[in-house]
Amino acid sequence: MAQCCSPKPAATTFLRHPPNSPRISTLFTLPAIPSSSTKFPSISLLSPCSRRRSFPVAAATAAVDSPPEISDHEDGKRHLLEVKDLTAVIAESQQKILNGVNLTVYEGEVHAIMGKNGSGKSTFAKVLVGHPDYEVTGGTVTFKGQSLLEMEPEERSLAGMFLSFQSPIEIPGVSNADFLNMAYNARQRKLGLPELGPIEFFSHVYSKLDLVNMKMDFLNRNVNEGFSGGERKRNEILQLAVLGADLAILDEIDSGLDVDALQDVAKAVNALLTPKNSVLMITHYQRLLEYIRPTYIHVMENGRIVKTGDISLALVLEKEGYKAISTA
Numbered sequence: 001m002a003q004c005c006s007p008k009p010a011a012t013t014f015l016r017h018p019p020n021s022p023r024i025s026t027l028f029t030l031p032a033i034p035s036s037s038t039k040f041p042s043i044s045l046l047s048p049c050s051r052r053r054s055f056p057v058a059a060a061t062a063a064v065d066s067p068p069e070i071s072d073h074e075d076g077k078r079h080l081l082e083v084k085d086l087t088a089v090i091a092e093s094q095q096k097i098l099n100g101v102n103l104t105v106y107e108g109e110v111h112a113i114m115g116k117n118g119s120g121k122s123t124f125a126k127v128l129v130g131h132p133d134y135e136v137t138g139g140t141v142t143f144k145g146q147s148l149l150e151m152e153p154e155e156r157s158l159a160g161m162f163l164s165f166q167s168p169i170e171i172p173g174v175s176n177a178d179f180l181n182m183a184y185n186a187r188q189r190k191l192g193l194p195e196l197g198p199i200e201f202f203s204h205v206y207s208k209l210d211l212v213n214m215k216m217d218f219l220n221r222n223v224n225e226g227f228s229g230g231e232r233k234r235n236e237i238l239q240l241a242v243l244g245a246d247l248a249i250l251d252e253i254d255s256g257l258d259v260d261a262l263q264d265v266a267k268a269v270n271a272l273l274t275p276k277n278s279v280l281m282i283t284h285y286q287r288l289l290e291y292i293r294p295t296y297i298h299v300m301e302n303g304r305i306v307k308t309g310d311i312s313l314a315l316v317l318e319k320e321g322y323k324a325i326s327t328a
């Protein structure tokens with residue numbers, strides 16, 4: 001495991017909104033940038049190490065050094081993600097948000113998490129990628145046979161986890177193409193794979209633009225600057241297509257999308273699905289589930305998954321609301 005706060009060739013960076021907004025919005029693996037660099041003039045690059053008060057190691061010791069999981073699925077599939085009794089608090093206030101989440105995702109599956117506003121869905125997603133606003137207080141998480149909670153956010157990303165955030169941020173002064181190229185090369189470097197120069201990368205990314213129905217000029221625009229809500233969401237999926245992932249966690253990719261954009265985004269996500277990778281998507285609407293068919297739907301309430309079912313569960317919720325399944 002990488003030593004926290006030691007010099008690294010690459011750093012996973014939580015990019016913050018401007019100072020008056022405390023919400024961290026996105027996670028990428030970027031090359032280390034010298035403090036004197038003018039490359040990202042208006043973004044504060046915050047090492048997760050600098051904010052994390054207690055990295056959630058103790059809770060995960062049971063899974064340390066465990067060998068890759070042997071399948072216990074009837075079809076012989078391996079599980080990608082196994083979450084057991086996960087509890088977490090907001091680091092600053094110590095307010096408990098996750099109250100014992102249990103979830104197993106096998107390769108090739110699509111899981112949807114639904115639930116009332118404030119039930120803990122986004123917090124769960126952010127805890128999975130190691131967001132420094134939260135501390136894990138109990139439970140274990142295994143990702144591809146390794147203890148996820150032992151990994152730095154950067155390692156989680158390099159291990160194949162991708163989170164598309166609910167509100168993707170702008171990065172003024174950095175073109176989309178440069179940003180994607182940097183993130184792509186940082187990952188290639190870490191994995192010991194060949195990097196791509198700007199021209200080679202352009203042809204790599206060009207083939208992905210079609211997938212999300214984005215015009216080429218979006219590559220030359222600054223990351224998300226002036227993008228509409230729908231364009232930002234498409235851009236998130238473009239990042240997923242360029243970087244690839246074993247587990248893509250998509251937090252409300254459907255919010256703010258018109259019908260055509262929703263179909264484009266869903267088509268792109270479906271095109272990226274293989275029997276080996278999985279999607280965990282958070283959504284409020286059954287509409288998205290018509291396009292990206294989930295293997296399971298889970299309902300979160302008060303920081304726990306209280307109900308799991310198939311697509312019919314979403315239909316019940318659409319018709320009767322959460323009171324139909326509430327345990328409160």
Ligand SMILES: Nc1ncnc2c1ncn2[C@@H]1O[C@H](COP(=O)(O)OP(=O)(O)OP(=O)(O)O)[C@@H](O)[C@H]1O
Pocket residue numbers: 090097115116117118119120121122123124133
């Ligand atoms: N960093 C934070 N600081 C303060 N409160 C937080 C923080 N993160 C989460 N919370 C609180 O934790 C609760 C769960 O938030 P979360 O965003 O996970 O809910 P959600 O289920 O994703 O909601 P929604 O459907 O509205 O997006 C909310 O009450 C939220 O205000």
